[in-house]
Amino acid sequence: MNEFAEKLQLYFSYPFVWYALIVGLLIALCSSLLGVTLVLKRFSYIGDGLSHVAFGAMAVAGLVGLTNDMYIVLPITVLSAVLLLRTGQNAKINGDAAIAMISVGALAVGYMLMNVFPSSANITGDVCTTLFGSTSILTLKETDVIVCIIMSIVVIAAFLLFYHKIFAVTFDENFMKAAGVKAGVYNLIIAIITALIIVLAMNLVGSLLISALIIFPALSAMRLFRSFRSVVICSACVSVFCAGTGIFTSIMAGTPVGSTIVVTDIAVFFIFCLLSLFGRRKAG
Amino acid sequence: MRKYIKGAVPVLLAGAMLCSCSDNTIADRNTMIDDIINEAVSSAEAENSAAISSVEEKAAEAASKAETTTAAVTAVTKNSPSSQENAPGMNEPVDMDLTTMNATMIYSIIYDLMIKPNDYYGKSFMVDGYFDTMSNDELGTRYFFVVVPDATACCVQGLEFKLPEGKVYPDDFPEPGTDIRVRGVLGSYEELGQSYAYIQADTMTVL
Numbered sequence: 001m002n003e004f005a006e007k008l009q010l011y012f013s014y015p016f017v018w019y020a021l022i023v024g025l026l027i028a029l030c031s032s033l034l035g036v037t038l039v040l041k042r043f044s045y046i047g048d049g050l051s052h053v054a055f056g057a058m059a060v061a062g063l064v065g066l067t068n069d070m071y072i073v074l075p076i077t078v079l080s081a082v083l084l085l086r087t088g089q090n091a092k093i094n095g096d097a098a099i100a101m102i103s104v105g106a107l108a109v110g111y112m113l114m115n116v117f118p119s120s121a122n123i124t125g126d127v128c129t130t131l132f133g134s135t136s137i138l139t140l141k142e143t144d145v146i147v148c149i150i151m152s153i154v155v156i157a158a159f160l161l162f163y164h165k166i167f168a169v170t171f172d173e174n175f176m177k178a179a180g181v182k183a184g185v186y187n188l189i190i191a192i193i194t195a196l197i198i199v200l201a202m203n204l205v206g207s208l209l210i211s212a213l214i215i216f217p218a219l220s221a222m223r224l225f226r227s228f229r230s231v232v233i234c235s236a237c238v239s240v241f242c243a244g245t246g247i248f249t250s251i252m253a254g255t256p257v258g259s260t261i262v263v264t265d266i267a268v269f270f271i272f273c274l275l276s277l278f279g280r281r282k283a284g
Numbered sequence: 285m286r287k288y289i290k291g292a293v294p295v296l297l298a299g300a301m302l303c304s305c306s307d308n309t310i311a312d313r314n315t316m317i318d319d320i321i322n323e324a325v326s327s328a329e330a331e332n333s334a335a336i337s338s339v340e341e342k343a344a345e346a347a348s349k350a351e352t353t354t355a356a357v358t359a360v361t362k363n364s365p366s367s368q369e370n371a372p373g374m375n376e377p378v379d380m381d382l383t384t385m386n387a388t389m390i391y392s393i394i395y396d397l398m399i400k401p402n403d404y405y406g407k408s409f410m411v412d413g414y415f416d417t418m419s420n421d422e423l424g425t426r427y428f429f430v431v432v433p434d435a436t437a438c439c440v441q442g443l444e445f446k447l448p449e450g451k452v453y454p455d456d457f458p459e460p461g462t463d464i465r466v467r468g469v470l471g472s473y474e475e476l477g478q479s480y481a482y483i484q485a486d487t488m489t490v491l
Contacts, residue, residue, distance in 0.1 A: 011389060016396050138392035141399065254386025 032239030049103035051207030056110030216265035
């Protein structure tokens with residue numbers, strides 16, 4: 001026990017461990033807030049689709065030779081999010097088909113570009129880092145943390161400010177339009193925020209595991225709560241708890257950060273399922 | 285008021301995106317290790333050249349101490365696994381004992397070391413990894429590395445080390461890929477106008 005405490009003290013003496021924890025918790029909080037809306041709008045898989053788009057955009061940035069690929073990754077991801085969320089319902093190819101098409105298409109093109117025009121000697125490492133996050137979250141710099149804090153504040157502020165509108169867009173977009181409210185504007189805001197979160201979360205869990213960060217907390221919360229507000233609050237708590245526990249476990253046990261967070265999310269989901277089952281039996 | 289705040293949100297979102305654009309989070313993840321070392325060390329040098337020189341003096345002093353100590357002991361042991369415990373100086377405490385840490389932390393610390401070497405110069409290290417070597421034919425120099433993979437085993441960090449003078453490759457070194465433990469003091473050296481961090485090893489043990 002003493003040894004464990006000493007190790008804990010030693011690990012937390014490194015600033016990058018604190019950076020990982022701060023950024024991880026903020027990303028988890030932001031992703032869970034929007035997760036409820038995305039799950040209810042039946043866009044659970046959009047995180048996966050957009051992260052694959054970001055992966056493809058990164059490959060293009062490597063091909064162009066940009067040292068900072070965010071100049072390409074962020075605009076393309078935002079554009080894709082807008083196309084999927086705003087026009088998805090009216091387009092000829094809609095919903096899950098559009099997401100699936102963009103997802104696998106971007107992944108394939110990105111991987112092909114990375115192999116045909118390699119920007120580094122370690123293609124396997126690059127792909128693995130992008131897809132699974134690797135230890136990216138533990139290699140953050142002060143500027144990364146500051147950017148993440150600013151973006152998180154913007155995301156949380158936007159969510160709180162437009163809470164009622166997001167609620168309305170989530171449940172009945174047509175009624176909102178009929179009432180004269182510009183539903184498209186709020187869908188656009190949701191799309192931009194979603195893209196921001198995806199790009200942020202790629203550092204934490206990698207592009208293949210982002211969907212888990214978005215959907216699991218929301219689905220867990222829905223096992224126990226019924227109202228939109230309580231589901232959002234519970235989802236945020238679950239997400240922050242799982243991210244904190246996952247990061248802590250991976251630091252202490254040496255497991256990969258992203259997958260440890262997702263495994264914690266899965267465990268909590270099953271615990272909530274059991275609690276829901278017991279709750280129903282008791283009520284019955 | 286609420287209307288103005290609502291109007292400001294898209295602007296804030298755009299601002300956040302621009303902030304993100306000025307950041308190089310993900311780009312850095314994909315940069316080659318050498319590029320990271322070169323970039324980080326050169327930028328750090330430009331900013332703190334005075335600080336670096338004092339740190340380097342310390343590191344050189346510590347490294348020379350290590351070399352002096354090593355002169356009296358056998359630097360390389362290629363014996364049975366138990367030899368690591370008997371290797372000279374292996375049981376003495378070090379500032380950064382990476383052998384007791386897990387893969388995630390080791391990888392992260394070495395990455396941090398590459399980005400901010402000034403924080404680590406002059407500190408004694410003990411690190412496990414596998415041995416690798418490469419040579420620069422133009423300069424006629426051979427470099428030796430202890431390579432540490434991350435937890436997912438898809439990324440590796442190579443930490444350069446130098447054995448005390450008199451050790452010859454390949455006689456005094458193991459085969460590339462062999463698990464080794466390196467112990468020494470972190471210093472830096474200049475080559476072609478670039479600074480590189482390395483461990484001035486007093487011992488290298490085959491595990």
